[in-house]
Amino acid sequence: MKKRIVSVLMCALMAVSLLAGCGQKDGGSDSGSGSKGNVTLKWAIWDESTTQYWGDIKKAYEAAHNGVTIEMVDLGSTDYMTVLATELSGSGSDFDVVTIKDVPGYATLVQKNAIIALDDYIKKDKVDLAKFSGATDQVLVDGKLYELPFRNDFWVIFYNKDIFDRAGVAYPTNDMTWDEYDALARKVTNTTFGKQVYGTHYHTWRSTVQLCAMLDGKHTILDGNYDFVKPIYQMVLNQEKDGVCRKYADLKTEGLHYSAAFSGGDVAMMNQGSWFISTLITNIKKGEYDSKLCGNWGLCKYPHAAGVEAGSTLGTITGLSVTSASKNKDAAWDFVNWVSGAEGAAVMASSGNFPACMTADVKKAITSIEGFPTDQQSKDALDVSNLYLEVPYGNHVSEINSVLDSYHGSIMTGEMTIDEGVKAMNTEVAKILGK
Amino acid sequence: MKKPFLSKKTRRTLIAYSFIAPNFIGFCVFTLVPIVFAFCLAFLKWDGSNPIEFAGLSNFARLADDTFFKAALRNTILYCLGTVPLTMIASLALAVLLNQKVVGRGIFRTLSFFPYVASLVAVTAVWKMLFHPTKGPINSILFNTFHVAQENLPKWFTGALVLVSMILFSVWKYMGYYMVIYLAGLQGIPSELYEAAALDGAGTWNKFRYITWPQLSATTFFVVVMLTINCFKIYDIAVMLAGAGGGSDLTESATVLVYYIYQKAFISWDLGYSSAVAMVLFVLVLGVTIIQFYGQSKKDKA
Numbered sequence: 001m002k003k004r005i006v007s008v009l010m011c012a013l014m015a016v017s018l019l020a021g022c023g024q025k026d027g028g029s030d031s032g033s034g035s036k037g038n039v040t041l042k043w044a045i046w047d048e049s050t051t052q053y054w055g056d057i058k059k060a061y062e063a064a065h066n067g068v069t070i071e072m073v074d075l076g077s078t079d080y081m082t083v084l085a086t087e088l089s090g091s092g093s094d095f096d097v098v099t100i101k102d103v104p105g106y107a108t109l110v111q112k113n114a115i116i117a118l119d120d121y122i123k124k125d126k127v128d129l130a131k132f133s134g135a136t137d138q139v140l141v142d143g144k145l146y147e148l149p150f151r152n153d154f155w156v157i158f159y160n161k162d163i164f165d166r167a168g169v170a171y172p173t174n175d176m177t178w179d180e181y182d183a184l185a186r187k188v189t190n191t192t193f194g195k196q197v198y199g200t201h202y203h204t205w206r207s208t209v210q211l212c213a214m215l216d217g218k219h220t221i222l223d224g225n226y227d228f229v230k231p232i233y234q235m236v237l238n239q240e241k242d243g244v245c246r247k248y249a250d251l252k253t254e255g256l257h258y259s260a261a262f263s264g265g266d267v268a269m270m271n272q273g274s275w276f277i278s279t280l281i282t283n284i285k286k287g288e289y290d291s292k293l294c295g296n297w298g299l300c301k302y303p304h305a306a307g308v309e310a311g312s313t314l315g316t317i318t319g320l321s322v323t324s325a326s327k328n329k330d331a332a333w334d335f336v337n338w339v340s341g342a343e344g345a346a347v348m349a350s351s352g353n354f355p356a357c358m359t360a361d362v363k364k365a366i367t368s369i370e371g372f373p374t375d376q377q378s379k380d381a382l383d384v385s386n387l388y389l390e391v392p393y394g395n396h397v398s399e400i401n402s403v404l405d406s407y408h409g410s411i412m413t414g415e416m417t418i419d420e421g422v423k424a425m426n427t428e429v430a431k432i433l434g435k
Numbered sequence: 436m437k438k439p440f441l442s443k444k445t446r447r448t449l450i451a452y453s454f455i456a457p458n459f460i461g462f463c464v465f466t467l468v469p470i471v472f473a474f475c476l477a478f479l480k481w482d483g484s485n486p487i488e489f490a491g492l493s494n495f496a497r498l499a500d501d502t503f504f505k506a507a508l509r510n511t512i513l514y515c516l517g518t519v520p521l522t523m524i525a526s527l528a529l530a531v532l533l534n535q536k537v538v539g540r541g542i543f544r545t546l547s548f549f550p551y552v553a554s555l556v557a558v559t560a561v562w563k564m565l566f567h568p569t570k571g572p573i574n575s576i577l578f579n580t581f582h583v584a585q586e587n588l589p590k591w592f593t594g595a596l597v598l599v600s601m602i603l604f605s606v607w608k609y610m611g612y613y614m615v616i617y618l619a620g621l622q623g624i625p626s627e628l629y630e631a632a633a634l635d636g637a638g639t640w641n642k643f644r645y646i647t648w649p650q651l652s653a654t655t656f657f658v659v660v661m662l663t664i665n666c667f668k669i670y671d672i673a674v675m676l677a678g679a680g681g682g683s684d685l686t687e688s689a690t691v692l693v694y695y696i697y698q699k700a701f702i703s704w705d706l707g708y709s710s711a712v713a714m715v716l717f718v719l720v721l722g723v724t725i726i727q728f729y730g731q732s733k734k735d736k737a
Binding site for chain 2: 082085086088089090108111112113114247249250252253254255398399402403405406407409410413414415424427428431
């Protein structure tokens with residue numbers, strides 16, 4: 001009998017010590033706090049296997065900095081910012097540098113005090129924010145900056161030259177209004193069964209439709225009144241009705257990816273971010289996309305509102321932040337500063353990506369990559385005159401985004417008319433802003 | 436002999452506890468404590484990082500003016516009202532049919548059970564193809580055979596129809612499981628009852644009405660309770676059928692309570708408010724279950 005009690009007690013003891021063991025995680029694991037020895041920086045990223053530049057940056061930085069190891073942690077791209085916010089909740093996180101994928105997620109991390117303001121560092125190292133051409137001004141939180149962008153994508157029109165040649169229609173130009181774009185799309189559309197050509201294509205994101213209305217420089221998505229988006233919804237829904245573009249409800253049901261739509265060779269023009277350039281080049285080279293269908297492509301600038309200069313477009317920035325929990329903040333800052341600066345920009349450009357600090361050299365490097373369209377117009381399409389962030393920073397930006405996304409779906413599927421949907425956006429966002 | 440350290444009874448109890456302990460400790464740490472914490476959170480304001488603030492009843496007050504919450508509540512209730520009776524009827528009918536001595540009933544039983552085993556992601560993909568608004572076979576039958584005009588073809592995963600699609604899908608997916616439970620119940624009914632009824636001249640319907648149905652009342656109770664609880668928890672089906680790609684941002688007509696809880700907790704990081712919504716769901720499920728228990732015990736006494 002006694003033996004049994006002893007064994008029970010042993011078991012209990014073991015369980016307790018196991019539990020206690022869990023709590024003892026801090027301490028020894030971090031070797032390089034403060035000292036100039038070997039430092040390991042833990043960096044949160046997504047899609048390591050399909051995105052080349054993460055590894056490139058790590059290699060280049062480690063080569064230039066002795067004793068620093070960059071440890072990448074892949075959180076996946078689908079819900080990256082949600083996973084990251086969960087990781088950084090509480091005090092258990094050991095990330096030093098985190099990549100910021102979008103502004104709503106950035107706002108969440110700032111509100112959670114998970115990342116630190118970089119202004120003191122920026123002042124100390126005399127970083128000139130002018131190189132980001134104004135992008136950083138749109139993510140200031142009460143005058144403070146919590147991230148430095150290293151990648152800056154903007155929206156352009158991709159078009160399939162073969163389709164225009166076949167239809168005998170002139171290519172789109174770098175100076176079009178939305179009305180001209182609509183007319184051109186209708187001109188190349190062919191609704192004959194078996195020979196279908198869609199003049200244009202809009203992916204299911206809200207940004208492909210609604211945000212086109214923000215390019216007049218007068219409105220943003222944080223306004224609280226969305227009456228100005230009505231014309232663009234009207235244009236797209238009319239195009240749907242006339243078979244000029246694929247239907248939103250179909251796209252949503254079948255989950256067609258925009259790259260599959262464009263590479264299928266039946267889409268004449270598509271608005272998409274500049275990130276698609278490197279995807280197109282790589283996949284055509286590898287033979288993933290049939291070059292007979294989409295190999296002859298070109299670029300032109302985003303259409304603009306009537307009376308606004310050409311070259312205004314939407315953009316998104318990808319940034320880097322230092323976490324508040326990091327024990328190596330100085331080293332982490334150095335990494336952030338390096339990647340967002342000229343050296344990092346060169347690494348980004350080498351794989352066809354657009355760094356946030358854009359120079360003439362960088363642009364030349366990208367346009368001279370093999371597979372980039374050779375005509376002058378496609379090269380000029382990369383000159384941006386005004387860049388409006390898809391989502392600038394603002395209070396409640398994350399909640400506003402959710403509401404707008406939801407009603408975008410309602411309008412596009414026909415659950416609500418444009419007027420009903422926009423009215424609902426106005427009411428619901430007013431509730432959020434009124435808080 | 437020395438007197439033992441603990442009395443025999445205490446020792447027995449301790450040993451019994453030690454056997455429960457591994458499970459119970461896990462339950463406490465990972466389930467009980469979070470549940471209690473969620474209760475408290477409903478009265479607090481917290482974003483997971485900053486200090487917790489007391490919020491009183493303000494989280495609940497906000498519910499009244501929240502369009503998406505009301506939509507989610509309405510959709511969840513409508514979904515339950517549709518799914519619970521339909522699944523019950525379908526699974527009972529299947530069970531009664533497949534309890535008969537028909538050729539190949541083993542195969543038919545397996546076939547009806549199959550949807551329950553199949554992966555949700557895979558079968559939703561198939562359903563989406565079947566119900567595709569322009570290319571799906573269902574709509575093409577409606578168009579070709581029933582001559583529904585092209586602009587009137589139903590868009591199955593939008594508007595009011597999205598709930599209908601969700602209900603149809605759930606009935607199809609879960610009826611096999613409840614059929615098995617009903618089959619077990621049917622096996623437990625003594626055959627003498629049917630023989631006696633046959634002698635008295637009872638037809639098939641009367642046999643079902645006066646023997647099968649009352650004898651199955653305990654099974655039906657179990658099935659209805661399980662169905663109700665599972666229906667209120669709906670999340671995956673809504674996201675897979677009505678969500679766009681990444682599953683984010685269901686529209687007003689498709690959003691459900693659990694989805695809204697997730698969205699408020701992990702997208703907006705409004706954990707207090709999200710817990711308040713969860714409380715509503717909890718009270719709803721508890722209320723329905725209590726009513727059912729009450730009804731069942733009254734029936735047992737009668």
